[in-house]
Amino acid sequence: MIATADLYDQHGDDLQSLSLQLRSFGGHPSFEGRIRTVRCLEDNALVKQVLGTPGEGAVLVVDGGGSLQTALMGDLIAQSAVDAGWAGVLIHGCVRDSLALGRMPLGVKALGTNPRKSAKRGTGDVDITVGFGGVVFRPGARLYADEDGVLVER
Structure with a gap:
């Protein structure tokens, strides 16, 4: 890359x-791929x-709304992402x-950590356009991430 x-x-x-x-947490600090999205809150x-x-x-x-109250991903979900062939989260x-x-072997960037589990109600949206940090994330657009930051196709 x-x-x-x-x-x-x-x-x-x-x-x-x-x-x-964002902080880097995954074993792959550099990653890229086509975007899919989830919007959910805790x-x-x-x-x-x-x-x-x-x-x-x-x-x-x-797009977890920037909430620091609960974690949206831990090791079990991350391992399923690795097993399913995702480049990053x-x-x-x-x-x-x-x-x-x-x-x-997964790229992971997030605001921070919290050991508290999140809810499991299934509320939210999948594959919609979301925006935060001055960027619009459209499903299908390409994302590039490394130690210097994150870039997204317009």
């Missing part, structure tokens, strides 16, 4: 740059459901089991 800084230098007008300073049932389907190298963008919210996530 080309570095995001170089990618921006080459194609800046065609890319959005995420202004949020309820990870849809995250688990989607990451259990074939990922084909995609990146799941989870970007969460506008928290994760848990961060040490285990760091040993997995």
Whole structure:
């Protein structure tokens, strides 16, 4: 994968740059792929459901509303993402089991950690356009992430 800084230098007008300073938790600090989305608030049932389907190298963008109250993904859900062939997960919210996530061949970026489990009601939306950090995430658009940040096709 080309570095995001170089990618921006080459194609800046065609890319959005995420202004949020997300932390990297996965074993792959650099990842890229086509976007799929979930919007949920303190309820990870849809995250688990989607990451259990074939990922084909995609990146799941989870708009958790920026909540730090509960984790939206832990090691078990992350392992299902690895097994299903996902490239990464970007969460506008928290994760848990961060040490285990760091040993997995998966890109994971999130706001932070919280050991508290989320609800399992299944509320939210899948594969809709979501936005946070000054970026609009459209299903099917390409996302690039590395140690310098996150870029998304316009």
